[in-house]
Amino acid sequence: MKDFRLHLIVLILIVVAEKIGNISITVGVGKIVLLPMMYALLMGVATAPRFTKISSEKNVKTASSLLGVTLMLLMARYGTLVGPSLPKILAASPALILQEFGNLGTIIIGVPLAVFVGLKREAIGAAHSVAREPNVALIGERFGLDGPEGRGVMGVYICGTVIGTIFFGLMASLAAAYLPFHPYALAMAAGVGSASMMTAAVGSLSAMFPQMADQIAAFGAASNMLSGLDGLYMSIWMALPFAEWLYRKSYRMKYGVDPEPPVIKNLEEGKEGEAK
Incomplete structure (x- = not known):
């Protein structure tokens, strides 16, 4: 009850x-679906303190x-959808596993672009993944969040939290309207490890293909899991x-010299040492 004001604000917004x-x-031939989540x-x-x-x-x-806690409830709801569609999910299991390699696309595009604009x-922290909680923890353990890699991953994490759901919802709609991919494939592609982003994309796809809504939600949830x-x-x-290898290549192409070696967080000694 100490945070009654917070719960009231959230209830009003919902x-x-x-x-x-x-x-x-x-x-054109498709639709962009704006969801209540957006x-x-x-x-x-x-309503953040910075603005009001x-x-x-x-x-x-x-x-x-x-x-x-709220995301746990959301994933429990999606878990009830996976069960009835389990035969179809098992039939598509090789595709579900192989689609994980598509996450490496963030590196191929993101690292050279980041180096080009001056990062x-x-x-490395920003473009090695979509920067959700496990990736933030990984960078924090490997390099520390107060270093450049930590600043990169936290920057993408914050941007993804603020605009990621909007971007995913719009991108799913445009992909379904203009690209020759099956709705199940797009649902699998929506499962990048973020429940909120996946929900936005699945919601847009379900609105465009209501006859496949349950199956789309099941494929998205299974892929996200x-x-x-x-x-x-x-x-x-x-x-x-x-990401490390591509960063060195991109840095050498832009500046003509090798980049500085990374500073690795030494957990055993509680110090920072240079990686040789």
Whole structure:
């Protein structure tokens, strides 16, 4: 009850967002579907202490700690959808596993682009993944969050939290309208390890293909679960080494010299040492 004000603000935002409902905008042969989650996110940002006095810094910190609990409830709901569609998911299991390699695309595009605009080792933390909680923990353990890699991963984490759901919802709609991919494939692609981003994309796809809504939600949830399970190991064994290698190549191409060696967090001695 100490945070009654916070719960009241959230309840009002949810009611307003649900009253607005889904808004469909026709774009050529497809539709862009704006979901209540997007309105709630934008209104939540508008009530932040930086912009208004509706909420306080204490409310923001409390809301952050409750985010994990709400996502657990969301994933439990998606778990009930996976069961009835389990035969179809098992039939597509090779595709679900192989699609995880698509996450390496963030490195191929992100690292050279980040170096081109002037970032240094921040590019590795920012572009080695979609920077969700497990990736933030990995970078924090490997390099420390107060270093350049930590600044990079936290920057993408914050941007993804603020605008990621909007971007995923719009991208899923445009991909379904203009690209020759099956809705199940797009649902699998939505499972990048973020429940909120996956929900936004699945919601847009379900609105466009209501006859497949349950199956789309099941494929998205299964893909998101696999990303959470094996995504961290892929980051450790493949994504981070690949990002390091591509960073050195990109840095050498732009500046003509080799980059400075990374500073690795030494957990045993509690010190920082240079990686040789």
